[in-house]
Amino acid sequence: MIIGVPKEIKDNEYRVALTPAGATELINAGHKVFIQKSAGTGSGINDDEYKEVGAEILDTANEVFDKADMIMKIKEPLPQEFKLIKEKQIVFTYFHFASGEELTKAMIDRKAICITYETIETDDGETPLLTPMSEVSGRMASFIGAFYLSRAQGGRGILTTGVTGVEPADVVILGGGTVGRSAAKVAAGLGAKVTILTRSARKLRYLEDTMPENVSTLKSNSFNIAEAVKGADILITGVYIVGAEAPKLVTREMVKSMKPGSVIVCVDIDQGGSVETARPTSHSDPTYIEEGVVHYCVTNMPGAFSRTSTFALTNETLSYALQIANKGWQKALKEDHVLKKGLNVCKGKVTNKPVADAHGLAYTPIDEVLE
Numbered sequence: 001m002i003i004g005v006p007k008e009i010k011d012n013e014y015r016v017a018l019t020p021a022g023a024t025e026l027i028n029a030g031h032k033v034f035i036q037k038s039a040g041t042g043s044g045i046n047d048d049e050y051k052e053v054g055a056e057i058l059d060t061a062n063e064v065f066d067k068a069d070m071i072m073k074i075k076e077p078l079p080q081e082f083k084l085i086k087e088k089q090i091v092f093t094y095f096h097f098a099s100g101e102e103l104t105k106a107m108i109d110r111k112a113i114c115i116t117y118e119t120i121e122t123d124d125g126e127t128p129l130l131t132p133m134s135e136v137s138g139r140m141a142s143f144i145g146a147f148y149l150s151r152a153q154g155g156r157g158i159l160t161t162g163v164t165g166v167e168p169a170d171v172v173i174l175g176g177g178t179v180g181r182s183a184a185k186v187a188a189g190l191g192a193k194v195t196i197l198t199r200s201a202r203k204l205r206y207l208e209d210t211m212p213e214n215v216s217t218l219k220s221n222s223f224n225i226a227e228a229v230k231g232a233d234i235l236i237t238g239v240y241i242v243g244a245e246a247p248k249l250v251t252r253e254m255v256k257s258m259k260p261g262s263v264i265v266c267v268d269i270d271q272g273g274s275v276e277t278a279r280p281t282s283h284s285d286p287t288y289i290e291e292g293v294v295h296y297c298v299t300n301m302p303g304a305f306s307r308t309s310t311f312a313l314t315n316e317t318l319s320y321a322l323q324i325a326n327k328g329w330q331k332a333l334k335e336d337h338v339l340k341k342g343l344n345v346c347k348g349k350v351t352n353k354p355v356a357d358a359h360g361l362a363y364t365p366i367d368e369v370l371e
Helices: 020-028 047-052 061-067 101-110 131-148 178-189 201-210 222-230 252-256 267-271 301-327 329-335 353-359 366-370
Strands: 002-005 032-036 056-058 070-072 090-093 113-116 170-174 193-198 215-219 234-237 263-266 287-290 293-296 343-346
Touching: 002 061, 020 032, 020 047, 020 301, 032 047, 032 061, 047 056, 056 061, 070 301, 090 301, 101 343, 101 353, 131 178, 131 234, 131 263, 131 267, 131 293, 131 301, 170 178, 170 222, 178 193, 178 234, 178 267, 193 201, 193 222, 201 215, 215 222, 222 252, 234 267, 263 267, 301 329, 329 366, 343 366
Parallel strands: 002 032, 002 070, 032 056, 070 090, 090 113, 170 193, 170 234, 193 215, 234 263, 263 293
Antiparallel strands: 113 343, 287 293
């Protein structure tokens, strides 16, 4: 199989979908790897490193898309890339279809085979290709919240750590998954007073047992969310329902109840965001103020720490990419029910029900397209 890796074009997206080590594994398995010129530069990987392991460098994205059987990316294709995608071409990346109607319909029109990182799910409910980036985003979120809480950035002027005789910031975290756990560890390490809310009793017990003393847990329900949000200096949201648009758990009224200059870091904005007042932002223009509250809603947070993120992600994506390349997409999906869940759009049909429901589109079970 021919695998193509184009350079990412999303605002300030410095990650690349494949490291030289990943390219080596694919090439050793008998496949060809084409990398767009300078695709790895933002992650500290130069073209010569790819050449040394046998990958070929192509000048343009057009060439990469034209030659490849499978495209590996980091972020969803942008409108200027839609026309480059060929019928029956495999695109393996983060799509977040539930929050992108235009993208979903474009991939249907292109009749591409869209395998999404974020809906590959194990039997115990883990999302192995989302986890490493959720870990990065979660750890970033507490630092970002602390930064924007400064008066110079529009915040309340509170030092998250506190000082002798002055209390630290109140950090409220919505969601007890990888994002929430990672954010809580960092916020607690900074000395903040941390409250983490999640629906799962199992996760609550785990968090209660493993988190430091300055982290408390609450059952997530509308009353507890409203009360916690009202007292938050920093609110971090990391709610994820596999494949589906994030539920709006934090209403505009709740945001209005927050203290002026408080900060919201909406990590789940990729899936539409669980905060009613949240809208996507970019690294070049990361924040806005609404209802007196600073909102940080960057849709590609891990891109800021590109080298760490690139290597962490390739560690997880490579085994699945090898399956697809070695067996072909149909056989690979038939033989691996975990990978199978990643198929969201295939040859003009939507094969993920939450995505179909989000946009009022017809749903086709995956097994029907695999026959």
